[in-house]
Amino acid sequence: MADKKMVESITSMDEDFAQWYTDIVKRAELMDYSSVKGCMIFLPAGYALWENIQDRLDKRFKATGVENVYMPLFIPESLLQREKDHVEGFAPEVAWVTEGGGEKLEERMCVRPTSETLFCDLYKNIIHSYRDLPKVFNQWCSVVRWEKTTRPFLRSREFLWQEGHTMHETPEEAEERTVQMLNVYADLLKEDLAIPTIKGRKTEKEKFAGATATYTIEAMMHDGKALQSGTSHNFGDGFAKAFGIEYTGRDNKLHNPFQTSWGLSTRTIGALIMVHGDNDGLVLPPRIAPTQVVIVPIQQRKEGVLDVCRKVAEESLEGIRVKVDDTDRSPGFKFAEQEMRGFPLRIEIGPRDIENGECVVVRRDTHEKKTIRMDEVKTYIPELLDTIQSDMYERAKEHLESSIYDATEYDEFKKLIDEKPGFVRAMWCGEQECEDVIKADTTATSRCMPFENNEPISDKCVCCGKPAKHLVIWGKAY
């Protein structure tokens, strides 16, 4: 029996975190590899997670006035090249279409790596007056970036995301929108995914191609590595100028509008896995879990057992995403399988329970097991789901906070990066050269200049010793 368990179990995360991750995405049937190199298949369990994230995020968007649109998949080369930094940033990783209908195209087109240029092309035509502003459009779509190395959910050549693109009358309003959307992302991660993040600004080196400022939420995975989980960019009026977007202002003069863009991708599913998962598999926060409660009948062929299970599902758990597992596997198999899939709660109901008017409730996050009365189910389960949601967030927060270290000397910095999984806070002079040196020495990169808890911890750059300008959070990243 022990041998069989060995055959099917996943690699322990302490032994090999990368392999653990791959084992989980496969065994929990979130995705599958396809015959298209670098592209992945979202299986029902994985896609359902994305649907829930979409739903939750889209509602937040709409509440701030966002309108959804859909733009073309292709971008003509001439359009992509309109903004210099942008082309340079994306050129190495775009896919080109050169033929169509059996004929070579006059002008090749790329498959969108992101759609700033298309939105600018549109906005040029529909923004004429200050009365046309702001424009707050978003699209849910997939984009293509020809990555050399790919990993399920974290980096694939095609990935699903949303990209919001907005135009504003003033730089202040654009800045406000940029920060607002970053906060929306942080709220989604905190409230629904139970993932704490650090909000901050990217350095010049790490910012988006063509942006004046890039903001990020950085999450910490269980192995201490960082995952950029959402970004928001302020473009100033750079693109607007490059694309000739002008409108007549309140002063009857021509102006360029100010632009933002922001995106969150299926990569967040990777974060979900790596923040909450354990050695038994996936652990899903209740709010985002496609199935919140699974009922396992014991001795299900005995008269009445399945009936009671179904009755509990339908009558006592109304409004909760619940499933009765009536497959003919053994209970032990079902327990293990459901733990792998990360369902937050399991209810076991057998003849003994029915006789006693009870059932057994088991938490996925803590493995805690409790017998409750059948008539308590209706109130107890929703409360417990809320408890699990907040406990998961608190545990992740505790992990994040206890894995951030301060360094004022370079030797100390290198030692911490090398030996302690997590982030290191250190002062920085503002020069890219120091970022390059640090990366070469440690493989760590600047994650962000945090908005909060950013009081100077020294007056010298941790790397070169020159006067420091910013407190920066450093870490190894996915």
Added chain:
RNA sequence: CGAGGUGUGGCUCAGUUUGGCUAGAGCACCUGGUUUGGGACCAGGGGGUCGCAGGUUCGAAUCCUGUCACCUCGACCA
């Protein structure tokens, strides 16, 4: 794109060094029965032509040449 590795049923692999009977095992799958509170058991069954192409040979999963794909680690990225 640089270094290393691997291609044999759905999965994990054995077999390749030293060419030779009908290509094997475990898991998974299907059927029937017995089971059911932590990955059940018995019996029966289906499925591969050995990544692909060419070559050597009486004979190739095994040797040779070429080619493709994938994986891991680096450099680049949501």
